[in-house]
Amino acid sequence: MANDTKALLPQAAEGRVSKPAKWTTKSRVFFLLKFYWTFYVLFWLLPRLICEHFGPSSPPGGYVDPDGACPQVDALEPAGANGELWANLSALYAEDSYEKRAISWLSGAVRVPTETYDDMGPVGEDERWDTRGPFHEYLLEAFPTIHSSLKLTKVNTYGLLYEWPGTDSTLKPILLMGHQDVVPVNPDTVDQWAHPPYSGYFDGESIWGRGSSDDKSGLIAILATIETLLEHKFQPTRSIVLSFGFDEEAGGPQGAKPLAEFLLDKYGKDAFALIIDEGAGYVEQFGGIFATPGIGEKGSANVKIEIHTPGGHSSIPPKHTSIGMLSSLLVHLEANPFPVHLSRGTPVYQTLQCVAAHAPDVPPKLRRALVKGRKSDRQLRKAEEIVFENNALKALAGTTQAADIVAGGVKSNALPEQATALVNHRIATDSSLKDLRAHYPGLFKHLASSFNLSYTAFDATILDSKATFGDLIVSSPYALEPAPVTPTDADAKPYALLSGSIRTTYAKRREAKGLEAEKVFVAPGIMSGNTDTKYYWDLSKHIFRYNHHNQGTGGLGRIHTVNESMESESFLEVILFFTTLILNADSADL
Structure with a gap:
């Protein structure tokens, strides 16, 4: 047995002593290159090729960002007495009776044409500005509590400035903006509208007409929020200011500019904790829902x-x-x-x-x-x-x-x-x-x-x-010049407040309607055009262009063109957003 075993093993030649083979420089280099090439293919290149061409687009359970490049704040709900009020209003906004009331507010606003043309002369000389008068009369009739409770100043005749003093004058106020005017309807396209452009028609899902989205939905949502808060005896701790220009569609020289100058003269530079004006909303991107408040303008x-x-x-x-x-x-x-x-x-x-x-x-x-x-x-x-x-x-x-x-x-x-x-x-x-x-x-x-x-x-x-x-x-x-970019870093408290309010609004609205809510992510965004905020840069370092529209259902898709409309569900969510933001800001450290 021993001999058989010995025969299977390698044997040295008779009379010679076996020595290890020598490693030449060439063989060492060849071995190292082969080793590294094998390691590269097996452990780096191949897994990536498999992932790119055959595997899922993200790891199971979702992608985990190792660098924390886009941190998300938690949903932020109003606390204390404001929390109880917020819960009650969230439920109210889901009721049919309130939805009908909100729809009537926006429909009525759309029925008043407030067109702005590029060649309009000064206020008081050009009669085309006179359409703002009937619009003001409509607002007075639609929102009586606001007009009996808040201080209203008219700047350059048609600029609307509402002030709601808070109980703590040491806190910086918040400023909410919108504009009263709309782009003209081309007479040659009137027959292309599903419903007449100034009808404010509600078809059971959407309010139709010029301005239903840009920007009477934002302006009316703000006023609806304030009217409802007043009706429920809310008294703000932090002052709230509303500023509504009337010529944004022509660049704002006679509306927003004098309003901004008035505010700067009365309140001073950097006087506001944050400013919210019209802007983008939220939309689906690559399987995720993203809200993109504009933090800058070109x-x-x-x-x-x-x-x-x-x-x-x-x-x-x-x-x-x-x-x-x-x-x-x-x-x-x-x-x-x-x-x-x-x-x-x-x-x-x-x-x-x-x-x-x-x-x-x-x-x-x-x-x-x-x-x-x-x-x-x-x-x-x-x-x-x-x-x-x-x-x-x-x-x-x-x-x-x-x-x-x-x-x-x-x-x-x-x-x-x-x-x-x-x-x-x-x-x-x-x-x-x-x-x-x-x-x-x-x-x-x-x-x-x-x-x-x-x-x-x-x-x-x-x-x-x-x-x-x-x-x-x-x-x-x-x-x-391009607008100053609003800070969004870890120390930017207004951005955190806005982000938390967006996430809470999105989830709460779906909960109130008995729907399953996906998670919404907040991403800093940019406006493709300029808003009235171009005159407000000195009033706050924290300016956001955001209206919480659902962009995926036509919110921003048909502005300035035929068949502009606003889904009633989206409009109600805008009201909830401003309610959440105001109640959160009231007790926040900004």
């Missing part, structure tokens, strides 16, 4: 491009007319847009980080790029490539340009002596008017030279006017 500027050239008879034209030259400039402008990047710390970046942290169905490739992009510039560029396939997100992230108005020429047989274009820019939150203006001088210089034009940009001479065929002038008749 800047805005209209850039005017003018070309002046000699006139003459069109039968003897120059090589390029002023219109032809302007066309070349606009083509060149569109071929050279502002570079757009996904920048850390911007509202768009913060929104995406919250989606990556909490939405269950984010594609693995995008989630990985967003998470790793917090520290890696290369991964951030990967995330940018994916995200910017959505043109709307790309537009929100960067400075945009849109040639909106062109004019030139007066007759078919006369050479145009002047051609003009107006280009609208929306300036990214991490950019500035200075950056915008720096873009133009070099952009048009070579074209101006080739057309033999003098060139002035924003009052600076780029090419002189000696021996030129004409003049190119670039100016900016309107300009607004």
Whole structure:
């Protein structure tokens, strides 16, 4: 047996001593490379490929964000006596009788046309402002308790300022905003409306008409909340101020601007704990529900491009007319847009980080790029490539340009002596008017030279006017810097209060209606346009644009167009939101 066993083992040759094989440098390197390659494939590359192409989009039980990039505060319910009142009102808002009352409030407001046009003259001179008078009469009739209990000041005739003093004057007040006016209805589209645009018609689910969403739903929800709180004998500890402009759709120069100046003069700089104005709501994203209060607004500027050239008879034209030259400039402008990047710390970046942290169905490739992009510039560029396939997100992230108005020429047989274009820019939150203006001088210089034009940009001479065929002038008749970004860090108490109120409202409304509530996440967002808050920057560092609309059911989807409407359920939830916010703010440390 011993011999058989011995025969199965490796044997050394007779007369020789066996020695271990020598490791050469080449073999060592080969072994290490093979080892590391095997480790890389088995333990790093393969699991990721499986997850990306075959596995679920997030780990079982949901994605756990290791960096805490989008922390969520707990739902915040009013406490003490305010808590008891809040519970009673939450139940009241779910009753049919109150729903009918709320619907009648909004329907009545829609029936009063308060259209704003861009060319309206000063208040007192242009009769088109007079539509605000009947609207004020309607508010007086619809909300009698407010008008008998709160101090009302009318600023520049039609601006409405309501003040409800609290019992503790040392606390900073909260300021709630909205606007009375609506965009005009195009007469050519009236027959396209499911219901007449100023009917305020309720079909059992939605209130129809211009302003039902933007922004009479917000204004009426605030007044409904205050009226109901007064009827239930609520006395605030913290003062509440309501400010309603009347020309937001034309930029607010005669409404919001004088209101803001009045408030600044009376209350002082940074006098308000927080400001809430119209804005976004909540919507489903990648399997999660996200509320996105606007914490910033892009800047805005209209850039005017003018070309002046000699006139003459069109039968003897120059090589390029002023219109032809302007066309070349606009083509060149569109071929050279502002570079757009996904920048850390911007509202768009913060929104995406919250989606990556909490939405269950984010594609693995995008989630990985967003998470790793917090520290890696290369991964951030990967995330940018994916995200910017959505043109709307790309537009929100960067400075945009849109040639909106062109004019030139007066007759078919006369050479145009002047051609003009107006280009609208929306300036990214991490950019500035200075950056915008720096873009133009070099952009048009070579074209101006080739057309033999003098060139002035924003009052600076780029090419002189000696021996030129004409003049190119670039100016900016309107300009607004990006808004200051509202803080959302761990020390930002107003943002925490708002977030907790949103989460509580969402859950409570569904509980009161006997529905199962999904969890709602709060993500800092950004407005695509500007609100009346552009005049209110000095009044508070904590400005939010948010109305708690359900955007997934048409809340913001049909504003400024045919068939604007507001679901009654969504409107009732807006009322509950303002109720929750006011009662929470009343006892909060802000």
